[in-house]
Amino acid sequence: MNFLTNNVNVHLADGSSPVVAYSPGPAGVNPYSHTYLHGPYNWSADLSLFKVFPITETMNVGINIDAFNAFNVQGYTNPNSTTGIQTFLTSYNTPRQLQFTARFTF
Numbered sequence: 001m002n003f004l005t006n007n008v009n010v011h012l013a014d015g016s017s018p019v020v021a022y023s024p025g026p027a028g029v030n031p032y033s034h035t036y037l038h039g040p041y042n043w044s045a046d047l048s049l050f051k052v053f054p055i056t057e058t059m060n061v062g063i064n065i066d067a068f069n070a071f072n073v074q075g076y077t078n079p080n081s082t083t084g085i086q087t088f089l090t091s092y093n094t095p096r097q098l099q100f101t102a103r104f105t106f
Helices: none
Strands: 007-009 019-021 047-054 060-068 097-105
Antiparallel strands (some): 007 019, 047 060, 060 097
16 A cells, blocks of 8 residues: 555566655656656648639639648647557548638629
């Protein structure tokens, strides 16, 4: 019973589980002293291009091209909260998506 202590049971390959005292050390010296790790920094970029073509003075045609996750950055998923294992079977971001739009104004 090691509740409310810094003692942890370490399960070894031979089946034994000795009790070991865990001391993260002073903050700033040990990078794991806060007992949590940041997840991966994921990002994506969306782009939009447009051009308006005049037909007459009062009529225009506008063409839009929108790219979501334009650079196709896949991103990493967070590690499993119970095992700490990070899988690469899925990606954090959706794949690149393009959207074309035409708009007629009068």
